[in-house]
Amino acid sequence: xxxxxxxxxxxxxxxxxxxxxxxxxxxxxxxxxxxxxxxxxxxxxxxxxxxxxxxxxxxxxxxxxxxxxxxxxxxxxxxxxxxxxxxxxxxxxxxxxxxxxxxxxxxxxxxxxxxxxxxxxxxxxxxxxxxxxxxxxxxxxxxxxxxxxxxxxxxxxxxxxxxxxxxxxxxxxxxxxxxxxxxxxxxxxxxxxxxxxxxxxxxxxxxxxxxxxxxxxxxxxxxxxxxxxxxxxxxxxxxxxxxxxxxxxxxxxxxxxxxxxxxxxxxxxxxxxxxxxxxxxxxxxxxxxxxxxxxxxxxxxxxxxxxxxxxxxxxxxxxxxxxxxxxxxxxxxxxxxxxxxxxxxxxxxxxxxxxxxxxxxxxxxxxxxxxxxx
Numbered sequence: 001x002x003x004x005x006x007x008x009x010x011x012x013x014x015x016x017x018x019x020x021x022x023x024x025x026x027x028x029x030x031x032x033x034x035x036x037x038x039x040x041x042x043x044x045x046x047x048x049x050x051x052x053x054x055x056x057x058x059x060x061x062x063x064x065x066x067x068x069x070x071x072x073x074x075x076x077x078x079x080x081x082x083x084x085x086x087x088x089x090x091x092x093x094x095x096x097x098x099x100x101x102x103x104x105x106x107x108x109x110x111x112x113x114x115x116x117x118x119x120x121x122x123x124x125x126x127x128x129x130x131x132x133x134x135x136x137x138x139x140x141x142x143x144x145x146x147x148x149x150x151x152x153x154x155x156x157x158x159x160x161x162x163x164x165x166x167x168x169x170x171x172x173x174x175x176x177x178x179x180x181x182x183x184x185x186x187x188x189x190x191x192x193x194x195x196x197x198x199x200x201x202x203x204x205x206x207x208x209x210x211x212x213x214x215x216x217x218x219x220x221x222x223x224x225x226x227x228x229x230x231x232x233x234x235x236x237x238x239x240x241x242x243x244x245x246x247x248x249x250x251x252x253x254x255x256x257x258x259x260x261x262x263x264x265x266x267x268x269x270x271x272x273x274x275x276x277x278x279x280x281x282x283x284x285x286x287x288x289x290x291x292x293x294x295x296x297x298x299x300x301x302x303x304x305x306x307x308x309x310x311x312x313x314x315x316x317x318x319x320x321x322x323x324x325x326x327x328x329x330x331x332x333x334x335x336x337x338x339x340x341x342x343x344x345x346x347x348x349x350x351x352x353x354x355x356x357x358x359x360x361x362x363x364x365x366x367x368x369x370x371x372x373x374x
Contacts, residue, residue, distance in 0.1 A: 018122055021046040022239035022247070024057035024162065024202025025224040027092065031070045035062075036077075038226035038254045042238055043081045045252065049240055052083045053119060057202030057222075058090025058129060058162030067096030071103070078104035086110065086117050088126040090162040090202055091183045097128075110160060113144055116151075122243065123152055125196070126160035127184070134185045137163070141186075145194040156243055159196040161186075162203050165219065167211065188213050198247070200239070205229070208237045208249040220247045227256045230291060230324070234258065257322075258288035263296035264328040265359070266335060266366075270304045274317060281318065291324040297366050300330045331366055340369055 023042050028035045039060075046054050061067035067074075078085055085107045089097045097109050108117045110126030117124040125144060132140065148157050163184025183203060191199055191213050199213075204221040205228055211219040222239040224232050236256050237249040262277050281290055292314065300306050305313055307330050311323055334340050347353075347361050 018053065018120055018156075018243045019049070019051045020053045020055055020158075020198075020200075020239075020241060020243070021049065021051040022055045022057065022200040022220060022241075023222050023225050025059045025090070025205050025228065026056070026226070027059055027062040027224070027228050028070065028074075029062045029066050031073045034255055035226055035228075036070075038236075038252070040077065041252055041254050042225050043077065045238065045240075045250065046081060046083065049250070051240065053124070054081060054083065054085045055124070055158075055160060055200050056085065056087035057160050057200050058088050059092045059202060060087060060090070061093035061096050064093055064095035067093050071101065075102060075104045075107075078107050081106065084108065084119055086124050086126070086160065088160045088162060089128045091129045094129040113140065114147060116148070121152075121155055123148060123155050123157045124160065125157065127162070129162050129184065132184050134166070134187070137184055137186045138190045141190050141194060145196075148195045153195075156197055157195045159199045161199055161201040163201070164203060165201065165211070165221070168204055168209060168221065188219060191217070191219060197243075198241075205232050207232075207234070208239065210239075210247050212246075216246075218247050222249075225252055226254045227289070230257050230322075232257060233291070235285070235287075253287060255287050255289060257291050258284055259293065259324070260284070260290045260321075261293045261295060264294060264298040264303070266297055266299040266302065266331055268298060268303055270313075273298075273303065277314070277318065281321070290318075290321045292318075292321050293325045293327065294323075295327045296363070297329050297331045297370075299335050300332045302332075306330065329370065331370065334366065334369055337369070340365070 026035050026039050028039065043054065085104065088110050097111060099111060103109060110117060111128055113125065113127045125148065127140060163186055164182050165188060166185050167188045188211055197217055199219040201219060201221050205224040207223045209221040213219055220239050223237055225236050225238060227236065234256060235251045236254050237251055239247045240250045241247045260280055262280055264273060284290060311326050315323060343365055344362060347358055347365065350358060353361065
């Protein structure tokens with residue numbers, strides 16, 4: 001039987017003001033790893049924000065065996081939160097949550113979609129991860145909707161879900177390390193006309209997304225609370241809201257990847273370029289892990305570095321930085337070309353252009369003449 005805390009149901013007004021924090025996709029691997037610490041941050045924020053219920057919509061653990069290894073520790077962590085915690089298994093950790101396991105006296109794990117958890121008259125439904133097709137998911141939603149309407153037609157209903165919203169905005173890497181297979185895929189239209197006021201979902205890592213599928217009814221992905229892959233950039237967020245209000249993103253102080261683009265110019269010396277990199281990196285949060293892309297072009301004699309040496313020199317200068325791409329090319333041979341120098345001087349003499357426009361025109365000239373030489 002699923003874990004369940006039941007209170008006397010009442011109308012929707014009884015749950016008004018109930019404050020919820022929604023997260024997902026923590027992917028904890030070990031006690032006190034960076035992802036564990038991200039969960040600590042989430043629970044601290046929940047306490048500071050006077051949240052009543054924390055919802056974790058799947059993939060608390062990266063794998064089932066990792067959940068087994070830290071169950072006693074995470075039980076202690078969960079019990080530091082003064083409110084309630086409701087969670088569902090995801091595709092990574094669905095085997096971690098066996099019936100009868102204790103995750104904390106304040107924790108409810110929904111193992112059966114037909115058994116909601118009820119707090120203050122608010123019904124929390126959940127669909128634990130299964131290998132289901134889009135058609136099967138649509139049928140499951142219809143069945144649960146009918147059940148919810150029979151049980152409490154006037155209550156506030158919340159659904160926990162872990163799967164792929166086919167309407168979601170996101171490119172490659174949006175779902176973490178998943179590459180080919182779709183997990184519990186569903187269209188946003190499948191929730192229209194259903195009883196749920198909020199669909200609190202997980203599986204989409206990339207960013208916070210909120211879809212209002214009907215007036216004042218929302219499907220929400222909070223995004224991962226810590227960057228799991230390099231595709232999960234910018235400050236991470238959780239979803240915090242009070243019932244009756246729209247979902248809202250709240251920024252977390254957790255590690256996250258941050259794209260940084262620096263452009264090389266053929267006039268740059270190494271010290272000038274290093275200073276440009278330093279200035280951009282200084283502006284980042286201490287929690288940001290920079291993903292550096294170097295664009296533009298450079299003169300290897302002027303810079304004092306070849307294309308091969310450039311990446312190693314940057315890594316040595318900035319050990320914390322992760323080099324994403326080196327797109328800059330060495331144009332030393334081009335700068336020795338008489339025709340190029342003539343055209344370059346003409347650009348420099350153009351008084352009708354501002355410095356940025358002259359730089360753009362020079363970059364275009366370099367691109368064209370480099371292609372001509374290939």
